[in-house]
Amino acid sequence: MSDNPAQAGARGGGGGLGKLLMEALWVAAAGVAFALLVNQISPRGLRLGRDYSEAQPDALSGESLEDRLKAQGLHLIKRPEVEQLFRDPRRQRNAILFIDARDEDAYQKGHIPGACEFFPYYPEKYVAAARPLCDFADQIVVYCAGGECEDSQAAAIYLRDTTGVPGEKLFVYGGGMSEWEAAGLPVESGERNSGAIREGGK
Amino acid sequence: MKRPLLPADCAAVDAVTVAARWLLGGRFIQMGLEKALHPVLFLKLLEQYHMTQSSLALNGIAIVLPWFEIFCGLLVVAGIAVRGAALLLAGLLAVFTAVVLHRALAIQAAGAIPFCAVRFDCGCGGGAEFICAKLRENAAMFLLAAWLLAGRGRALCVRYNWTARGAAQARDAKP
Numbered sequence: 001m002s003d004n005p006a007q008a009g010a011r012g013g014g015g016g017l018g019k020l021l022m023e024a025l026w027v028a029a030a031g032v033a034f035a036l037l038v039n040q041i042s043p044r045g046l047r048l049g050r051d052y053s054e055a056q057p058d059a060l061s062g063e064s065l066e067d068r069l070k071a072q073g074l075h076l077i078k079r080p081e082v083e084q085l086f087r088d089p090r091r092q093r094n095a096i097l098f099i100d101a102r103d104e105d106a107y108q109k110g111h112i113p114g115a116c117e118f119f120p121y122y123p124e125k126y127v128a129a130a131r132p133l134c135d136f137a138d139q140i141v142v143y144c145a146g147g148e149c150e151d152s153q154a155a156a157i158y159l160r161d162t163t164g165v166p167g168e169k170l171f172v173y174g175g176g177m178s179e180w181e182a183a184g185l186p187v188e189s190g191e192r193n194s195g196a197i198r199e200g201g202k
Numbered sequence: 203m204k205r206p207l208l209p210a211d212c213a214a215v216d217a218v219t220v221a222a223r224w225l226l227g228g229r230f231i232q233m234g235l236e237k238a239l240h241p242v243l244f245l246k247l248l249e250q251y252h253m254t255q256s257s258l259a260l261n262g263i264a265i266v267l268p269w270f271e272i273f274c275g276l277l278v279v280a281g282i283a284v285r286g287a288a289l290l291l292a293g294l295l296a297v298f299t300a301v302v303l304h305r306a307l308a309i310q311a312a313g314a315i316p317f318c319a320v321r322f323d324c325g326c327g328g329g330a331e332f333i334c335a336k337l338r339e340n341a342a343m344f345l346l347a348a349w350l351l352a353g354r355g356r357a358l359c360v361r362y363n364w365t366a367r368g369a370a371q372a373r374d375a376k377p
Contacts (some may be wrong), residue, residue: 078355
């Protein structure tokens with residue numbers, strides 16, 4: 001089953017490198033074939049041609065958003081409380097902060113007025129602007145597109161674990177932007193505090 | 203009788219090298235499974251490296267990489283084509299380390315925080331980790347892979363060399 005490493009080393013010179021590269025090539029080819037095959041038969045497998053940009057990372061897990069948040073030590077918040085926080089005068093003083101965890105295009109098209117942009121997959125782009133606001137705020141509501149959206153969860157985890165925002169401050173708004181717009185609540189387009197606000201998402 | 207090239211206590215060395223092989227292979231199996239079980243999350247984490255704008259290419263990487271890691275990990279654990287698999291794992295580790303380091307430096311610059319305080323989910327399969335710990339782990343695994351490449355870890359191998367000729371040569375070379 002085994003042989004001597006010293007002898008192996010002695011054999012390793014000369015044609016050894018070519019043999020090693022050939023073996024690596026075979027392993028690589030077999031590995032790629034194995035990966036494609038397993039992905040094909042796996043119920044969690046990805047489809048090569050599908051656009052997953054709107055897909056939710058754990059949509060296949062069957063776990064509810066609330067359970068997933070709880071497991072991560074985060075709190076879910078529902079629309080009535082979110083609306084209450086939005087209308088709270090402390091929001092004007094940045095003591096209540098909204099964080100939009102969607103991508104830049106979605107943010108520019110429309111976000112909750114005053115929300116700070118923080119797409120968690122490019123944190124280096126947003127963290128410098130978001131961090132002082134998070135440090136100052138007493139309560140932070142993080143949201144994304146809505147439904148079983150996970151980008152808000154990813155943003156909250158990043159803010160807590162990497163920038164040191166206390167977890168007690170962070171609330172994930174599960175309904176997200178789709179629920180907010182559907183409820184006819186105000187939506188701001190363009191930059192943060194641009195003033196371009198439309199009522200009811202119209 | 204011909205004397206063995208290594209002293210009799212090389213059984214202990216064998217045990218250590220087999221443990222090292224299992225450790226390296228096992229870690230890759232674990233990391234690959236973490237990715238394979240959450241493929242969309244892995245895909246989203248891959249996007250953060252800006253490697254390509256093509257969703258086809260990105261999907262391809264997200265499809266192949268987790269199972270490829272598992273495959274190579276299984277080969278190393280079982281002792282099949284060990285040096286070939288170790289070479290691929292060393293190559294993967296070198297690439298992973300370079301991209302993770304590059305990203306950590308970007309996060310450090312943006313957040314104005316000490317380098318070792320940078321913590322993010324690199325998509326490596328272990329959730330959010332401190333960058334210095336991650337780099338140390340990668341360096342240790344790279345050394346293990348290099349050790350296997352040097353011809354170590356031959357004990358308890360199903361088939362150390364992939365090709366039949368290689369296996370025959372290995373048999374012939376035994377004392």
